[in-house]
Amino acid sequence: MNNKITKILIANRGEIAIRVAQTCRELGIKTVSIFTDEEQELPHSSIGDENINLGEGSLAETYLNQERLIKLAIELKADAIHPGYGFLSENATFAKACVEAELIFIGPRPDSIELMGDKKTSKQEMEKIGAPLIPGYHGDSQEAGLLKKEAAKIGYPVLIKASAGGGGKGMRIVNSEEEFDESLASAKREATNAFGNDIVLIEKFIQNPRHIEVQVFGDSHGNCVHLYERECSIQRRHQKIIEESPSMALTPELREAITSSAVKIAKGINYLGAGTVEYIFDEDQKFYFLEMNTRLQVEHPVTEMITGQDLVEWQIKVAVGEKLPLEQSEITCRGHAIELRIYAEDPDNGFLPSIGTLNKVGSAKLRGVRLDSGYQDGNEIGVSFDPMLAKLIAFSDNREKAIQKVRESLKDFPFIGLKTNREYLGRVLDHPVFHEGRTFTHFVETYKDDLNPKKPSIEEIALIIAASHKSHHIKSSSSENAASAWDELKGFRNC
């Protein structure tokens, strides 16, 4: 296969659609962007050479409408579809349908997506390949009594996970046998609602684990390389909020071991394109295979910064049948990169999503700082889509300097107008244990009390009061604004 791509339909929205379009412009490839009625003011609705309004309707009628997107690509003479992350990026049926329509799906082969999309079958395959696995029950029988027995056999604490899961949905930690029944019922309910499938698996729950993942890439000539690791241990509600590379936990020997393991897995399944092998890394410096994500990751920019490579460009090249741009020995990393995910949410109130008008985003002012944002000044932030607003990424010579830079850069991006997690991210960055690099996936729960907002001094309160009187565009009350915004959610979708 050696085709040429002249036009790509970007089957996604927000920052990742913008990110893909950017590389396409650099490569001289035309793009088609898509958007919905309510997104007309968002920047991704005008980044393409052609921009198509999908109208209103549910996700199933717009971003997830496979037939419609393929028809659109053919009509507009696009040769390829880039799915971004989320939405159709890990949908094997869609990848197959693209191939059948003679479109290039910029992603792995459908069978790889299918294999890795199911936690259970992927574990079985990984066992054959010889990947390190966590002790657990991955059997077919879902009888509650049996599951409880298996949990006892593995030993508490255990983790119940939806087989078809992702993003923390359908996942429960169970500390003791008494909690098991209720947690199982809840996990199954959430799994059914999110994935239409309530099959669960049970695993040993590892205390103080780090989340370390390896970026891999394969081409259609049988080559497979890694682009080092990312550590994504700082998470809330099982979702990453801070990612960095390199990981503080890895010695050169451990780095060699974990990256070799990832390449072995990718080679073992004859993987094509960008993929991420995720591992859990425990206190005894053992690592276990968690899952493989068969797409470009949200946090790919940290890898781009330490390797100096453009991963979207790599994706496009291997998709048309070219060899990987670099051999393993040519891929080097330098310095340290940190990414902060900026969410429209209230960390001091259970991380619940917030809404409002984004009056000011801000702009990058320091060297080596990048903001991948899906929104611009004046955009309304609602609840129809994922609450991630942007990613702030900073690069420097070493970790301490990268922390300092990303911390300082938060000031350049005030995200004025609604509650975001940016102040909270600053508190995490300031935590001494984070500075020491002792990160693990329950970090934010463990140090919950330290991460509470600092009580403002009375001088600061006086200053804010004075500033509120000086401000020319005083709003009568923020809660009224919020109330009216809720009222505007009539007929909103994807609830």
Add this chain to the structure above:
Amino acid sequence: MAKKILINKEQYEYDLIPGSSEIEIILEGKSYKFSNNDLRMENDGAHFVLDNRDFFVEKLNGRKRKAADEGGSVSPMPGKILKVLVEVGSLVKKGDPLVIMEAMKMEHTLKASKDGKVISIKHKEGDLVQGQVELVELSL
């Protein structure tokens, strides 16, 4: 007369003495003076950022707080009621789970904000609700 203001949901009472080049705030019996330059910070009139910290300001004009704030359980955002765990007449303790909601494809358990008796349940399982609506009414 003292003015009232909510800053990050904490209420403060203060007096304001405007001046030509500076503004004076009397707060908790002390005076604080600021020049125009001191007051420069990112803001849109309701959201102020000072030293990378967010301050959300709400001026109170003697309006009553919403009844929903008085207790019970209020939907934090639009979503679907998955389970109602109490019945009218149930006695609950602060922190007891009342309702399980699904919003943003995640489950959220809403807990009693105080001890009390369930007076009424406003929605049943399967209902779609808006944000900030009362789901369970508790006695005082």
